Amino acid sequence: MAAPEVVLVGSCMTDLVSLTTRLPKAGETIHGHRFFTGFGGKGANQCVQAARLGAKTSMICKVGKDSFGYDYIENFKKNGIPTDFVSQAENAATGAASIIVDDEVKTLFNPAPALADLDPQFYTHSNIICCNESEAEILTGITVGNAQDAGRAGLVLVEKGCEMAVVTLGPQGCVLISAKEPIPKHIPVKKATAVDTTGAGDSFVGALAFYLAYYPNLPQEEMLERANFIASVSVQSTGTQTSFPYKKDLPQYLF
């Protein structure tokens, strides 16, 4: 196997989605009008987005030895993601999150779901930390509602030891703070009419991993502008991985 440029360690989940008019009360049975399953899990989503942009990837995760696990392995193959490091547990479906430190592939850490008492080594062992508003708030205690707040939270994150922090802000794009030049930079996005924002953050992180691996010399702001654009495409159709664009369907100036 040729060496991958984007290695992802993270969760891999099958989504079981029921559409109903309202939530059932405890113990109540109600009619639903639609049911579907989907491929999800933050780690796998990010890997799929990077692969669809053309990255040579590898996924490290564990699935169960059940039909969902076998189907997920098929899904990875369909997306051109090698499954050499996808193993199957006998009696559990496991999501794992840890950091791979490698000389070549930078470590991009997406602390989702966030923990207030995150081990400080996650910051010192990550080159980049990328989180959304609510995660930034859990990690720093700063309520984030706009670019200015995101800048303040980002400064706290880089002070913890990473080289660069990125806080995503939904339709307001994202804010970059780099340790070298700790002046927050707001990178706005052209606001899209959102149909379904599920997985927007994962599309963003996957796209950023793609640029870090394949266009490492691109200015950071340019990488973020492009990741914003790709994530904004993903919010304009329904589903998580189903809404992630492929390279062939994107403007070629992105590559």
Ligand SMILES: Nc1ncnc2c1ncn2[C@@H]1O[C@H](COP(=O)(O)OP(=O)(O)O)[C@@H](O)[C@H]1O
């Ligand atoms: N309505 C929108 N219009 C344009 N881009 C959007 C919109 N919503 C999300 N995005 C893009 O998706 C990225 C991640 O969205 P965000 O909501 O911050 O993440 P999460 O999915 O983790 O909550 C944003 O930084 C932006 O690039």
Ligand SMILES: *[C@@H]1O[C@H](CO)[C@@H](O)[C@H](O)[C@H]1NC(C)=O
């Ligand atoms: C941020 O991501 C978390 C998952 O870690 C999610 O629960 C939350 O709704 C997201 N916040 C925003 C503001 O989108």
